[in-house]
Amino acid sequence: MKALCWHGKQDIRCDTVPDPIIEHPRDAIIRTTSCAICGSDLHLYGGFVPGMEKGDVMGHEFMGEVVEVGAENKRLRVGDRVVVPFTIICGECDQCRRGNFSVCERTNRNKATADKMFGHTTAGLFGYTHLTGGYAGGQAEYVRVPYADVAPVKIPEGVSDESVLFLGDIxxxxxxxxxxxxxxxxxxxxxxxxxxxxxxxxxxxxxxxxxxxxxxxxxxxxxxxxxxxxxxxxxxxxxxxxxxxxxxxxxxxxxxxxxxxxxxxxxxxxxxxxxxxxxxxxxxxxxxxxxxxxxxxxxxxxxxxxxxxxxxxxxxxxxxxxxxxxxxxxxxGQTHVNRWTDDLLQRILSGEIDPTFVITHRIGIEEGPEMYKTFRDKADGCVKAVIKF
Missing domain, CATH: 3.40.50.720 (NAD(P)-binding Rossmann-like Domain)
Known part of the structure; x- marks a missing residue:
C-alpha cells in the first residue's frame, strides 16, 4: 500500500509499504477514505519531537471503512464507516473509566520509555513517535486499529467524510x-x-x-x-x-x-x-x-x-x-477525544457545527510530501489539507 513515511527532518516520502494485518483479536483493519495533515505533524516534520524512526508511517487524523475485524471485536462489522480518534484507548483501565482517555494506562507499547521521559506513560497514539507506542499512522491506504472495539466513532450513512473527519482530533x-x-x-x-x-x-x-x-x-x-x-x-x-x-x-x-x-x-x-x-x-x-x-x-x-x-x-x-x-x-493535555465525540457528532448532524470551513486544500497521497512543506510555510492560503483516497 501507499503511505506517507518519515525519513528524517523535512523528509516525508510517499512509499510503498506492507499492508497491515490483524495482530490481536480486538483489532480492525480500516481502508482509509480520508485523512489530514495536522499541525502536530509539522513538529515531527521539523524534527522537534524525539522518538521517530526512518520509515515510520505518519498521520493521526483519519477515517474510513472497516475491511477486517478481529475475532473478539463484537462492536464493528465489515463495511462500517468510522472516524478513528488519534488516542488509542483500552476502555478498561482506571484512567479510561474516569474519561481521561489520553492518559490510558495500557495502550503505549513503549511504556518503559514513556515512564522515563514523562514520569508516567500516556496513551498510545497513531503515527506519533515511539514514545507513544510506535504505531503506524493514518496517512496510508490501510491502517491497523488496536482496541478497535472501543474508540472508533461509527458514522451514519449519508454523512460526508469532510463533515466528520475532524472528530478524530482537531x-x-x-x-x-x-x-x-x-x-x-x-x-x-x-x-x-x-x-x-x-x-x-x-x-x-x-x-x-x-x-x-x-x-x-x-x-x-x-x-x-x-x-x-x-x-x-x-x-x-x-x-x-x-x-x-x-x-x-x-x-x-x-x-x-x-x-x-x-x-x-x-x-x-x-x-x-x-x-x-x-x-x-x-x-x-x-x-x-x-x-x-x-x-x-x-x-x-x-x-x-x-x-x-x-x-x-x-x-x-x-x-x-x-x-x-x-x-x-x-x-x-492531549485530547480525551471520546469524552466529546458523541456530543460533537450530534452537533454536526443537527447542523449546529460545520467543520468543513477550515479545509482549503484537497490532494491525493502522492502530493502529500509537497503539501507538508506548503502547510509548514502557510503558503497558498493553506489552513487545512485533506488527503482523499
Missing part, C-alpha cells in the same frame, strides 16, 4: 481547549494561533457563550477566517500583543487564554524568542515557549490558561513568579 481538541476554560458569559477569551485547532477553539468559545474572543496570529487568511467566526483579529507582527490585549480589556487582561500554538512559537521580534531559537539550535532547549510566557504575563489574575498546543520536552524562563502570584490555573 474538533474535540478545540472544544476541550475551550471547555477547560470554564467560560462564563462575561469572559474575554484570547486565543494564540488561528490554525485549525485555533479556529475550532474560537468556534467552541463562541458556542460556550464567551462575551468576546480575540484571535492572535500573523497569517492573513487565518485571521480573516477567525474574524468570520466572530473573533477580533490581532496580527502580532503589527501590534504589541500585551498592550493590545490590555487595551481590549480596560487594562484587566483576558479572563481566559488558550495556547493553540505549542512548541514552535514563531514570534521573531521579542528578545525571549531570539533566546529560544539560539538555545534550540544548540540543543539546550527543545521547545519555544514564547506564547506560554506571554499568556502568563497578560492573563487576568485568577484567570485560566488552557494549553492544547503540543509541547515535546524542555522549556526555559517560564515566569513562575507571575503564574503563582497571579493565582492562574493551568490546564493542559
Amino acid at each position: 474538533l474535540p481538541t478545540g472544544w476541550q481547549a475551550a471547555a477547560a476554560c470554564d467560560i462564563q458569559p462575561e469572559d474575554v477569551v484570547a486565543i494564540w494561533g488561528a490554525g485549525p485547532v485555533g479556529q475550532f477553539a474560537i468556534l467552541s468559545a463562541k458556542l460556550m457563550g464567551a462575551q468576546r474572543v480575540i484571535a492572535i496570529d500573523r497569517v492573513a487568511e487565518r485571521l480573516a477566517m477567525a474574524e468570520s467566526l466572530g473573533a477580533i483579529p490581532l496580527n502580532f507582527e503589527n501590534v504589541n500583543i500585551v498592550e493590545a490585549l490590555n487595551e481590549q480589556t480596560n487594562g484587566k487582561g483576558p479572563d481566559k487564554c488558550i495556547d493553540a500554538v505549542g512548541l514552535e512559537a514563531h514570534a521573531t521580534a521579542s528578545l525571549d524568542s531570539v533566546y529560544d531559537r539560539i538555545k534550540q539550535a544548540v540543543m539546550l532547549e527543545s521547545d519555544r515557549p514564547h506564547v506560554l510566557r506571554e499568556m502568563i504575563y497578560v492573563c487576568r489574575p485568577a484567570g485560566i490558561i488552557s494549553v492544547p498546543g503540543v509541547y515535546g520536552g524542555l522549556v526555559d524562563k517560564i515566569p513562575m513568579g507571575a503564574l503563582m502570584n497571579k493565582g492562574l490555573t493551568v490546564r493542559t
Whole structure:
C-alpha cells in the first residue's frame, strides 16, 4: 500500500509499504477514505519531537471503512464507516473509566520509555513517535486499529467524510481547549494561533457563550477566517500583543487564554524568542515557549490558561513568579477525544457545527510530501489539507 513515511527532518516520502494485518483479536483493519495533515505533524516534520524512526508511517487524523475485524471485536462489522480518534484507548483501565482517555494506562507499547521521559506513560497514539507506542499512522491506504472495539466513532450513512473527519482530533481538541476554560458569559477569551485547532477553539468559545474572543496570529487568511467566526483579529507582527490585549480589556487582561500554538512559537521580534531559537539550535532547549510566557504575563489574575498546543520536552524562563502570584490555573493535555465525540457528532448532524470551513486544500497521497512543506510555510492560503483516497 501507499503511505506517507518519515525519513528524517523535512523528509516525508510517499512509499510503498506492507499492508497491515490483524495482530490481536480486538483489532480492525480500516481502508482509509480520508485523512489530514495536522499541525502536530509539522513538529515531527521539523524534527522537534524525539522518538521517530526512518520509515515510520505518519498521520493521526483519519477515517474510513472497516475491511477486517478481529475475532473478539463484537462492536464493528465489515463495511462500517468510522472516524478513528488519534488516542488509542483500552476502555478498561482506571484512567479510561474516569474519561481521561489520553492518559490510558495500557495502550503505549513503549511504556518503559514513556515512564522515563514523562514520569508516567500516556496513551498510545497513531503515527506519533515511539514514545507513544510506535504505531503506524493514518496517512496510508490501510491502517491497523488496536482496541478497535472501543474508540472508533461509527458514522451514519449519508454523512460526508469532510463533515466528520475532524472528530478524530482537531474538533474535540478545540472544544476541550475551550471547555477547560470554564467560560462564563462575561469572559474575554484570547486565543494564540488561528490554525485549525485555533479556529475550532474560537468556534467552541463562541458556542460556550464567551462575551468576546480575540484571535492572535500573523497569517492573513487565518485571521480573516477567525474574524468570520466572530473573533477580533490581532496580527502580532503589527501590534504589541500585551498592550493590545490590555487595551481590549480596560487594562484587566483576558479572563481566559488558550495556547493553540505549542512548541514552535514563531514570534521573531521579542528578545525571549531570539533566546529560544539560539538555545534550540544548540540543543539546550527543545521547545519555544514564547506564547506560554506571554499568556502568563497578560492573563487576568485568577484567570485560566488552557494549553492544547503540543509541547515535546524542555522549556526555559517560564515566569513562575507571575503564574503563582497571579493565582492562574493551568490546564493542559492531549485530547480525551471520546469524552466529546458523541456530543460533537450530534452537533454536526443537527447542523449546529460545520467543520468543513477550515479545509482549503484537497490532494491525493502522492502530493502529500509537497503539501507538508506548503502547510509548514502557510503558503497558498493553506489552513487545512485533506488527503482523499
